[in-house]
Amino acid sequence: MSGRVLIVDDERSVGELLESGLKKRGFQVKSCTSGDAALALLAEEEFDAVVTDLRMKGMDGLSLCERIVANRPDVPVLVITAFGSLESAIAAIRAGAYDFLTKPFELEVLRLALVRAIRHRALREEVKRLRQAAAASQGYGEMLGASAPMRKVYDLIDRVAEVDTSVLVTGESGTGKELVARALHRRSPRRDGPFIAVNCAAVPEPLLESELFGHAKGAFTDAKGARQGLFFQASGGTLFLDEIGDMPLGLQPKLLRALQERRARPLGATEERPFDIRVVAATNSDIEAAVEERRFREDLYYRINVVHVELPPLRSRGSDVLLMAQHFVERFAASTGHRVTGLSAPAAEKLLSYSWPGNVRELSNCIERAVALARYEQIAVEDLPQKIQRYQIRDLVPVTEDPAELLPMDEVERRYIARVLEAVQGNKTIAAKVLGFDRATLYRKLARYGDPTAG
Numbered sequence: 001m002s003g004r005v006l007i008v009d010d011e012r013s014v015g016e017l018l019e020s021g022l023k024k025r026g027f028q029v030k031s032c033t034s035g036d037a038a039l040a041l042l043a044e045e046e047f048d049a050v051v052t053d054l055r056m057k058g059m060d061g062l063s064l065c066e067r068i069v070a071n072r073p074d075v076p077v078l079v080i081t082a083f084g085s086l087e088s089a090i091a092a093i094r095a096g097a098y099d100f101l102t103k104p105f106e107l108e109v110l111r112l113a114l115v116r117a118i119r120h121r122a123l124r125e126e127v128k129r130l131r132q133a134a135a136a137s138q139g140y141g142e143m144l145g146a147s148a149p150m151r152k153v154y155d156l157i158d159r160v161a162e163v164d165t166s167v168l169v170t171g172e173s174g175t176g177k178e179l180v181a182r183a184l185h186r187r188s189p190r191r192d193g194p195f196i197a198v199n200c201a202a203v204p205e206p207l208l209e210s211e212l213f214g215h216a217k218g219a220f221t222d223a224k225g226a227r228q229g230l231f232f233q234a235s236g237g238t239l240f241l242d243e244i245g246d247m248p249l250g251l252q253p254k255l256l257r258a259l260q261e262r263r264a265r266p267l268g269a270t271e272e273r274p275f276d277i278r279v280v281a282a283t284n285s286d287i288e289a290a291v292e293e294r295r296f297r298e299d300l301y302y303r304i305n306v307v308h309v310e311l312p313p314l315r316s317r318g319s320d321v322l323l324m325a326q327h328f329v330e331r332f333a334a335s336t337g338h339r340v341t342g343l344s345a346p347a348a349e350k351l352l353s354y355s356w357p358g359n360v361r362e363l364s365n366c367i368e369r370a371v372a373l374a375r376y377e378q379i380a381v382e383d384l385p386q387k388i389q390r391y392q393i394r395d396l397v398p399v400t401e402d403p404a405e406l407l408p409m410d411e412v413e414r415r416y417i418a419r420v421l422e423a424v425q426g427n428k429t430i431a432a433k434v435l436g437f438d439r440a441t442l443y444r445k446l447a448r449y450g451d452p453t454a455g
Contacts, residue, residue, distance in 0.1 A: 004029075006049075007052075008034070009056070012033055050064075055081060079092040079099070126348065140154045147319070157183050158187065160184070162189065167279075168287075172311075176360050177282040178240060180280075184280055185238040185278075196240065210227065242282050247296075286427045286428055325367055328367035342378050353391065413449075414449040
C-alpha cells in the first residue's frame, strides 16, 4: 500500500534518510525539520500519515501529535524516539499517537507500521462515508446497497415491475429474496392489493394444496368449513412462492395448470374459480439441477422463470457490507437504547474480510449481538463473534519460493473448484458460472477430483 507521508525530524539528515528509504518502498514522502513547518504543510497539503521524532527543538513530538489530533484527527501520527521507555510510549498514546517506534528500527518495521496506519485511516474514512450514506439513503425499498451487482438488480426490478410477468428470484439463503418480491409488488400497478408470502418448504405436503388453493366444506375429515386458498386471497395483488424448488413433485402439475389457465379448483370443489394475481417465486436451491434430475418439472420451471433476478451473495458486494452494518447499528441501537454510533476501523476491516456464508441475515445477527455487547460508542473487534474475529482467508496456493512446495495445476484447480462450491453453498449452476464452465464440464471435473459437497 502506498500513500503520502510527512516526516518530521529536527535533524535534517535523519529526515532525508527516512524520506529516501520510504520512497524506495513506494511511498510519496515529504520531510521538514520542525513542528511549525509540519503544521503549515498539513494545512496546505493532504497526507495519509505523519512520522515525527519525539525530542525536537521548539515544539516536541508529543505537542505536535496533540495539535494534529486536535485539528486533523483523520491523519494518524507515528512517534519515533531513541529514548524508548514505557512512560514515553504511554505519553505518546495519550497524546493520540497511532503507533510508537523505538530507535534503532529497520525501515521494514516502519513500512509495515505505515501500511497499518494508512489502512486504518482509509477504513475510518470509509466508515464515515458509509455512515453518512446510510443516514442519507432511503435505500431501494427495504434493500440497501450501492455496489454494481445490486445496481443491476435494482435496474432489473424497475424494468419488470410494471408488467405482470412471472419472476424467479434466486440467491443464497439470507440474501433478501423476499425483499425483491416486495419491491416488485410496491412498484407494480398491484401495489394497493395484498402481498401474500408462503414458504413451500415449510408447509407439509398434505396441507400445501389446501393452503394454496383452499378447500370446500367436507373436502376432508377436518374441513368443517370452506377455506379460501392463498391464490384467491392474493387476488388483485402478488403471491410470493418462497422455496419453490422444494415444492412436492405431485403438486407441481396442478400449480402449472393454475398458472397457465389463471384458474384453480379448491380441494373438494366441483368447479374451477378464476384468480387475478402476479406470481413471484424464489429458491436458494439449484433448480436447474432439480430439472435435470426430474425433481422439478421443466415446463413449470419455464412458466415461473420468465424473468430471472439473481441476487449476489454479500461477499461479492464490496463495501455494501459496511453500509448495511451501519444501518443495522443504528436500528439496533435505537431499539435497545444503547449508545452505539458505528464501527471502529479494525472491526470494519474484520467485517470486510469475512466471507458471510449466511449473507445479510448473518450480518444482521452479528451486528445485533455486537450492539448488545458493545462497551463503547463504536463496535470493537472483541464485540464481534469469535468466528469473525478469527477468520482468515485461506491460501489456494502456498506462498513459497521453494519449488518442492509448489502445487501441480490439477491440485490448484481442484482446490479452487472446492473453494467456489463452498462459497456458493454447493449450488453447481452458480459454481459453473463463476468458474466459466458449462455444467457438463463441471460435473466431469467433479467426477475426476471428487465432489466436496457429496455425502
